[in-house]
Amino acid sequence: MHLSVSDTIQLISIVLSALLTIVSLVISVKALKQSQKSIELTEKSILDSNRPYVVIYRDYIQVSSTVHEYVIIKNFGNTGAIIDQILFSPVLLDDIRGKKIFEHISGTFIAPGQSISTVSSVNVFKREKDLPDTNISITYHDDIKKYENRYSFSDNILHDISVSKTNPSKNKSIQQIMTSVTEEILRRQL
Incomplete structure (x- = not known):
């Protein structure tokens, strides 16, 4: 089976789109983890600054x-x-x-x-x-x-x-x- 030029372009577009989606998901997950760490540090900082010593x-x-x-x-x-x-x-x-x-x-x-x-x-x-x-x-x-x-x-x-x-x-x-x-x-x- 031989692919036409338009089929090849569509296939490359699908693969690139899938790769970009995966990269975007990885970046989003890392950003969420970083945000979670920042939130936890902020909460800990607030608790530490307001606790009795x-x-x-x-x-x-x-x-x-x-x-x-x-x-x-x-x-x-x-x-x-x-x-x-x-x-x-x-x-x-x-x-x-x-x-x-x-x-x-x-x-x-x-x-x-x-x-x-x-x-x-x-x-x-x-x-x-x-x-x-x-x-x-x-x-x-x-x-x-x-x-x-x-x-x-x-x-x-x-x-x-x-x-x-x-x-x-x-x-x-x-x-x-x-x-x-x-x-x-x-x-x-x-």
């Missing part, structure tokens, strides 16, 4: 002639969270009462920007040297998801901290001392 950290404040250590829980995120559990290993006790730090915090709501703090040591530089690191695990949730963070406190940081301690003079009134302490707390923005 609850962190536990320590800070130090000079009060008269001593340096107090505070353990602080703060929500650095943009939505509130409910704290499910905080575990310190070894158990973290405060120097004043000898009680576990944040023992009853489970179920507490923490708003964006809110911090909850407690004194863990009234004179941190009198603490034993070379204590083991304190491992921390915090779990919390919002309306969408449950989160868990793990990190540790190292008392070795105390070797790097230098604080100028001053004893209040006997000429200072309690109001002047309280003003100094208040200024230090405000300066540290706990």
